[in-house]
Amino acid sequence: MKKRIALLLAMVMIAMIILPACGNKAGNDGNKGGNKAEGITLPVNVGPNPDTIDPALNSAVDGATMIIHAFEGLYTLDKNGVPIPGQAESVDISEDKRVYTFHLRDGLKWSDGKEVTAEDFVYAWNRAISPETAADYEYMFDVIEGYDEGKLNVVAKDAKTLVVTLKNAVPYFLELTAFPTFSPVRKDIIEANGDAWATKPETYIGNGPYKITEWVPNSHIIMSKNENYWNYKALGPDHIKFVLMDDDVAILNAFQKGEILFADTMPNDEIDAWRDKPEFNLEGQLGTYYVSFNTQRAPFDNPKVRKALTLAVDREFIVREIGKSGQEPAGAFVPTGLSDADPTKEFREVGGDYYDPYDYEGNLEEAKKLLAEAGYPDGKGFPTVEYLYNEGTGHQAIAEALQDMWAKLGINVTIASQEWGTFLNTRKNGDYYIARNGWLCDYNDPISMLDMWITGGGNNDAQWSNAQYDALIAEAKKTDDPVKRFELMHKAEDLLFEESVLCPIYYYVDLFLLNQKVQGFYSSPLGYKYFMYTSIAD
């Protein structure tokens, strides 16, 4: 009896170990797909498993890279970041620049062979703004008439003609149509499958250059050339394998070993060793690392105090010793790389810096004066305040550097870190004195950096409110005259710095490793990576 029970027990235990392992071909396939698939495979890492690759729901940069391979908007971006016709063959723009008439190419097809129609765009765009979809980026459609009423003025005149009416002239509208959120999606598929449509290769039907042929969550996504794509002949590798790695060290190891040919990240302490290698690439990114002051809480309700702290930062030191990857010390909030009304000039060039980010000594003197004017000569009487950041070695090093720099004003700053989710909550609720912050543009226009500071804005962590500023932004969004529009945006940024609402640290850069064998790769200023036209040398 005992022996039988023993035998039974042993069998149960072994079964518990072995059984779950059976029948999971897809589960542990690792990188078999890459070896099994015929033709040339380009293995890359752009990030870990994406939360979603539904074009409407995604708001992550790595997700966007996957989406631009599986979908295509009316326009797409070329290697210079300039919008060029994608699904649309041409566009007619009305004289007042409010009505865009897009003409779709002949013979456009989805990856399952069905015809792509103008109606697909109408459905996709209205779906993106519907509260039921609850898309992060629904506000990007607010330039289109009818947005406020919940029904966009986007009409399919016939199967191949799409007429879009804007609220007013929007100089960057063609670029918006290249944004992943503006991709068409399939009504029949989404209605039949719900949110799950974007989780399985069978239902993830796209109109882009590639289509998903295999997806093992947390392991890899394999995309293969879409034979129905209009520009099929120009496409590069037969398959692109997105390896969903998450660990910086492991990513670098895989890159060194040649198991991936592109890596979108690397360990910070390895940067110095790689900086001069040809694989190492740096590109400007439209975003700013900055520090938020809680403008509703003393002593930071005083603009002079905010300005003093903003000036007393040695940005060159932070960039050189901590950032290490060629970030640019920031003298303003809107980063370099965004163009002005005259497209040959940059917004930053026209606006200039609000202080010289390279003149630390001079700024420090000025800061001391300002602090004295604010009633705290040499920091006397200044309360101890806390600098809040989220866990992460880089953020901590910057926190310590700032603590040290502000001590030179005679100010005692304590530093505290919080777990990511808690940190976001604390910062959003304004339950802090000073907090780490950062912002990446959603599209190639300064308004994407400026409209967040309006009263009550969801990302106005500074809790700042200024009626004049709100009016400037509202007017900039309304005006049809591009010159006036940029003037208004410059005025708005001036006001941000008159009031010293925030303390910019540096403009972000996009760092990646690219194997020398890969040719024809490019990335957009928003950080999206384009692998579809690459070739791999032997």
Added chain:
Amino acid sequence: MARYLAKRAVISLLTLWLVSTITFFLMFMVPGGPFLAEKTPSAATLEALNKKYGLDQPVPVQYKNYMLNLLKGEMGESIKQRGRTVQDIISSGFKVSAKLGGIAILVAVSIGIPLGCIAALNRGKWLDNLIILIATTGIAIPSFVVSTVLMIIFSVKLDLLPTYGLSSWKHYILPVISLSFYPTAYISRLMRSSMLEVLGQDYMRTARAKGLSQSKSLFKHALRNAVLPVVTYLGPLLAYTLTGSFIVERIFTIPGLGNEFISSIINRDYTMIMGTTIFLAFLIITMNLLVDIAYTIIDPRIKLK
């Protein structure tokens, strides 16, 4: 036995209910929510999302709804990984983690137990010291160091083994070593000390006195008694190892379950937090029950009542 099992089943259910209830309310006490990000969605979007996932209801109502669904066997959809159900994520991840973890435990047991015995039988000699040294190192070095160092040596420098995935037996080598390193060391230490204790017992002396050979007395009398602490340790070890390791799976890009335990909490993915917690609790309870039954077989003096 049957009565005992019935009683244990009731207690297990009660434990599961307690674990899920406590987790549910603790989870909502943690600041933040699933939809907060560096870029906060608009108020309208937030409202729509909260409504979609029933998070606009008071917590007790949400609790009631969750428990009713759970009784029907439904754990809902992940809030963060939209379109995927909790059951689906857990089952696909568990298959991978359990296979890897199962192999790691087999390795740990088949190396750890003999090592412990050898050390005990050579107490104080150089072999014993060497094994203690190895075991202490194994306990002291965290798995992320083991994994990373192994990867750098065997994948990058020697170019012998792959860095990611699980598609061939070669892919298993490094993750299995990383996963079994600690339990092997721990089991050999446990085994050594309990073996030493057993070897000093009267019945061992009797066995030897009545003329049993050393190997026979070892295998028939000593091992069976000495292995009990290892069996106790195996219960929770099985539960934790079969559900995967966050660190090892992350480093070797293994699509297992370990990652979900941590990321669900970071993401405040409430349905996933509940799903993974209940699943782990269920496994621990089951493994402990199996361990208790195993006791009665290994040591007839132990009776389950």
